[in-house]
Amino acid sequence: MSEAKVTYVAGLQFIGQATSGHAIVMDGDAGSGGSNTGSRPMELLLMGIGGCSGMDIISILKKKKENVRGLEINVKGTKAENYPKKFTDINLEFVVKGKNISEEAIKKAVELSMEKYCSVKATLEGSAKITWGWKIIEE
Numbered sequence: 216m217s218e219a220k221v222t223y224v225a226g227l228q229f230i231g232q233a234t235s236g237h238a239i240v241m242d243g244d245a246g247s248g249g250s251n252t253g254s255r256p257m258e259l260l261l262m263g264i265g266g267c268s269g270m271d272i273i274s275i276l277k278k279k280k281e282n283v284r285g286l287e288i289n290v291k292g293t294k295a296e297n298y299p300k301k302f303t304d305i306n307l308e309f310v311v312k313g314k315n316i317s318e319e320a321i322k323k324a325v326e327l328s329m330e331k332y333c334s335v336k337a338t339l340e341g342s343a344k345i346t347w348g349w350k351i352i353e354e
Contacts, residue, residue: 226250260339261290261305267335268307268347271328276311279320284354285312292343302343309349316351325349 219233221241227249232238241256243249254262265288276283286309293304307329311321329336329347336345 228252257292257294257302260302261292264305264333264335264339264345265290265307268309268325268328268333271332272309272311272324275324275327276316276320279317279324281313281316281320283311283313283316286310287312302339304344304346305339307345307347309347310352311349312352312354314354316353318351321349321351 217234219231221229221231223229227243227247229241230238231241239259240253241259242251242253243255244251269286269288273283273286289308289310291306292302294300295303309321309325325347329345339345
């Protein structure tokens with residue numbers, strides 16, 4: 216079971232700590248009463264899906280012995296205009312850097328993450344339309 220504890224600090228600042236023991240600061244912007252000292256919770260959601268899928272993809276590509284030298288995941292979320300202003304669309308772009316990387320290996324790794332392994336994506340599925348693509352940068 217995963218667990219987290221979120222503790223109020225001041226203003227709109229909270230400290231979140233999960234079972235891993237690592238902590239993260241969350242805060243709002245000055246216009247909403249915060250001090251802008253941390254990420255917004257909705258930003259953390261985008262980072263979560265990027266990190267989850269990125270870990271899957273790197274693991275798969277390492278097993279395939281692909282010469283990956285970097286991976287960036289650009290995640291963009293579009294929010295509804297009305298409250299609760301949830302994400303309606305999330306797009307992930309996987310930018311794989313390396314040498315002689317197989318396009319087919321990237322395609323398979325991304326598909327496996329998005330369709331089978333990424334638990335964050337599976338959790339958000341049905342709530343937001345999730346799309347993805349990739350590109351390879353030869354180094």
